Amino acid sequence: MAKSPFAKRDEERDVTRRALIKWTVAAGAALGVSRGKIIEILEKTAGKETAFQASENPSTRSVHIVPGNGGASWFTLLFPVPAIASANDPNLSYHKPGMGSMMAGTDRPYYVGPDTPFATLSPSQQMTGFVCGRSQAHTNDAQTTIAQLNNNNIFAFATALQASTPAVVPVVAINGLTIGTAPGGAQVTAVGDATQIVNLFNSAASRAGGLLSKSQDATTYAVQYSAFAQLNRASGRSTQKISYNTAVGAAGLLGTNLAAKLAIQSADLTRYGVTGGTANNIKAIANALIVAVKSFKMGLCSSIVLPAMNDDPHGAFADGRVNTVPGQLKGIMDAFMTDLKSTTDDVTNKVLADDTVITIGGDTPKDCTSHAGGNWGDGTPGGSNFLWCYSAGHLKTGWFGSIAPSGTVTGFDGNAAAATYNPTNTAKYALASIAYAIAKGDERAISPFANGVAISGIFGVPKQL
Amino acid sequence: MKRFAYPLAILASSVLASACTDDLPPSDPLPPGSTQGGETTTFDHPGDSISPWDLLDRLTKEGPPSFTSHMHSCPKVKYATLGNILTGVGINAANTTAVSAGDLYTNGANALGAANYPNRIRENVAITTSGASREFDIFAAGAPEVIAAFTAGTIARCPGAKLFDASNACQPEGITCLTGVPATAEHVQFCNLTVTSASDVPTGQKLAVAAILAAAYTCE
Numbered sequence: 001m002a003k004s005p006f007a008k009r010d011e012e013r014d015v016t017r018r019a020l021i022k023w024t025v026a027a028g029a030a031l032g033v034s035r036g037k038i039i040e041i042l043e044k045t046a047g048k049e050t051a052f053q054a055s056e057n058p059s060t061r062s063v064h065i066v067p068g069n070g071g072a073s074w075f076t077l078l079f080p081v082p083a084i085a086s087a088n089d090p091n092l093s094y095h096k097p098g099m100g101s102m103m104a105g106t107d108r109p110y111y112v113g114p115d116t117p118f119a120t121l122s123p124s125q126q127m128t129g130f131v132c133g134r135s136q137a138h139t140n141d142a143q144t145t146i147a148q149l150n151n152n153n154i155f156a157f158a159t160a161l162q163a164s165t166p167a168v169v170p171v172v173a174i175n176g177l178t179i180g181t182a183p184g185g186a187q188v189t190a191v192g193d194a195t196q197i198v199n200l201f202n203s204a205a206s207r208a209g210g211l212l213s214k215s216q217d218a219t220t221y222a223v224q225y226s227a228f229a230q231l232n233r234a235s236g237r238s239t240q241k242i243s244y245n246t247a248v249g250a251a252g253l254l255g256t257n258l259a260a261k262l263a264i265q266s267a268d269l270t271r272y273g274v275t276g277g278t279a280n281n282i283k284a285i286a287n288a289l290i291v292a293v294k295s296f297k298m299g300l301c302s303s304i305v306l307p308a309m310n311d312d313p314h315g316a317f318a319d320g321r322v323n324t325v326p327g328q329l330k331g332i333m334d335a336f337m338t339d340l341k342s343t344t345d346d347v348t349n350k351v352l353a354d355d356t357v358i359t360i361g362g363d364t365p366k367d368c369t370s371h372a373g374g375n376w377g378d379g380t381p382g383g384s385n386f387l388w389c390y391s392a393g394h395l396k397t398g399w400f401g402s403i404a405p406s407g408t409v410t411g412f413d414g415n416a417a418a419a420t421y422n423p424t425n426t427a428k429y430a431l432a433s434i435a436y437a438i439a440k441g442d443e444r445a446i447s448p449f450a451n452g453v454a455i456s457g458i459f460g461v462p463k464q465l
Numbered sequence: 466m467k468r469f470a471y472p473l474a475i476l477a478s479s480v481l482a483s484a485c486t487d488d489l490p491p492s493d494p495l496p497p498g499s500t501q502g503g504e505t506t507t508f509d510h511p512g513d514s515i516s517p518w519d520l521l522d523r524l525t526k527e528g529p530p531s532f533t534s535h536m537h538s539c540p541k542v543k544y545a546t547l548g549n550i551l552t553g554v555g556i557n558a559a560n561t562t563a564v565s566a567g568d569l570y571t572n573g574a575n576a577l578g579a580a581n582y583p584n585r586i587r588e589n590v591a592i593t594t595s596g597a598s599r600e601f602d603i604f605a606a607g608a609p610e611v612i613a614a615f616t617a618g619t620i621a622r623c624p625g626a627k628l629f630d631a632s633n634a635c636q637p638e639g640i641t642c643l644t645g646v647p648a649t650a651e652h653v654q655f656c657n658l659t660v661t662s663a664s665d666v667p668t669g670q671k672l673a674v675a676a677i678l679a680a681a682y683t684c685e
Binding site for chain 1: 539564593659
């Protein structure tokens with residue numbers, strides 16, 4: 001059916017509104033006007049609706065925690081499979097049986113124990129758990145679960161979805177983790193550890209010993225660049241002004257050293273519960289999450305992929321580490337969430353907790369049904385694996401799929417109904433759901449990756465229009 | 466008859482006009498900067514009025530839009546072109562020393578908006594903050610190499626040209642060599658001002674080179 005003139009006009013106006021937002025924000029950035037101020041101007045001139053649209057990033061930022069070499073098993077003690085934790089059986093691989101309870105109000109079954117992070121958040125803000133994919137024991141960069149959506153890696157398609165969100169460095173991967181590729185995905189920037197991220201956003205010229213390391217020289221450079229640029233006769237032309245304004249902003253940025261703003265301070269470590277006695281692998285997670293909040297706040301980065309634990313804790317039940325490590329991890333995760341909730345994005349003025357997706361998934365969660373003989377075994381029921389996601393309210397909360405104390409694995413189908421466990425399909429649904437969360441519920445945006453998998457209303461909370 | 470015909474015609478026109486006015490759509494509440502169109506024609510037209518004098522002045526200076534869009538746009542310098550420029554002004558674009566100009570160039574393809582063929586992403590066209598700051602960072606890191614090439618008289622694009630004389634004053638021939646266009650008195654003046662405004666003279670010379678190159682190669 002042909003579109004009516006009214007519909008066509010409305011479409012044209014919609015495009016115009018998008019163009020207005022795009023160019024206003026771009027011009028504002030070039031002129032050094034804050035996005036908050038731009039939105040204020042838009043509200044006055046183009047209305048509240050346009051201002052609201054301008055203030056939204058179309059995608060969330062994301063933190064991907066990748067516990068390797070059996071390290072994912074620690075997170076089963078934080079976010080346990082409900083049937084295992086609620087069985088109140090010390091022979092099962094849950095370290096505090098009978099000390100927690102099922103949370104009321106989540107969409108799916110969800111168990112909160114003494115070491116479960118984010119327990120004070122509302123039911124709609126809790127984690128989503130998936131029994132999905134295949135276990136791939138003893139690898140730091142496992143792919144059998146996270147790369148099952150149209151053969152794209154979850155980290156790569158996250159960067160593709162985040163492409164429209166401005167960032168100096170789109171994605172940072174720590175300690176050799178790979179992100180794979182996806183159409184439209186960003187190239188990864190690799191660093192050895194979280195402290196190296198701090199220097200990533202500094203220009204070489206602004207670092208110690210660099211040409212612009214002294215503020216006097218940085219100021220001289222910025223001023224003289226503007227002076228030389230104005231000698232280009234065409235720089236004042238209407239067709240070149242925006243480009244030159246961007247370049248003038250870049251010349252000013254060149255002499256700005258961001259290290260002080262991004263550096264990990266002792267107060268940060270105290271807030272995250274890190275002390276001199278904290279194990280290095282746990283401290284590394286805290287460092288990465290501290291830097292993630294700071295870089296997200298300034299719009300410097302959209303995604304951080306970090307390794308976790310990598311310690312293959314076969315003897316954790318026998319040697320008592322289950323009584324200390326999960327509590328430390330909970331402390332770090334809770335401090336991270338507190339930071340996200342108390343920090344607003346400098347670009348959008350949105351609270352980061354509402355604009356950040358956290359995923360956790362690694363090589364093997366180990367056997368959740370037994371730690372007999374002091375050995376928490378690598379083999380998982382049915383070869384299953386887990387993915388956890390904090391979706392900022394975009395996904396239904398609780399667990400999809402389950403593992404019974406007997407070891408029977410229950411999967412789920414495309415309608416989220418219980419089904420025979422299928423590693424490939426469950427991973428596909430889980431990854432499409434994570435993409436949906438990162439795209440803030442925009443099914444059209446995830447369609448190039450999801451290949452027809454429907455998320456809204458099934459795994460995901462329908463987008464509020 | 467004519468005595469009645471003209472007033473009658475005027476009266477009829479007034480009545481007709483007022484009747485037509487009733488049929489006009491209400492004034493469009495769209496904000497300034499929006500576009501508008503009729504119900505039967507969905508072609509949108511700019512809703513703002515512009516000053517004809519401003520437009521005439523702009524056309525006189527810049528030429529018609531069909532010309533300015535070709536001649537006066539400001540796309541970013543292409544990644545490969547930047548490599549040629551670096552070589553031309555005496556910078557080793559293949560240098561692998563950490564944070565050298567060559568290292569920043571080689572590892573800066575992403576920030577500079579180079580094409581990413583495996584991911585089917587074409588080379589960026591517009592100037593971005595990250596791309597411009599990386600390009601300027603490369604010029605800043607490469608400034609000592611440029612000065613050394615001038616001192617040795619080995620600069621590829623204009624061998625023998627001098628950028629600074631014995632009293633550290635900027636030379637027009639050197640500036641011309643860097644920018645590719647004849648240096649003006651203002652160029653020389655700004656260059657000298659940069660040298661004297663910096664924390665010390667050697668730093669000032671590097672700042673001058675970095676700023677001149679950055680301004681000259683902001684656009685392709």
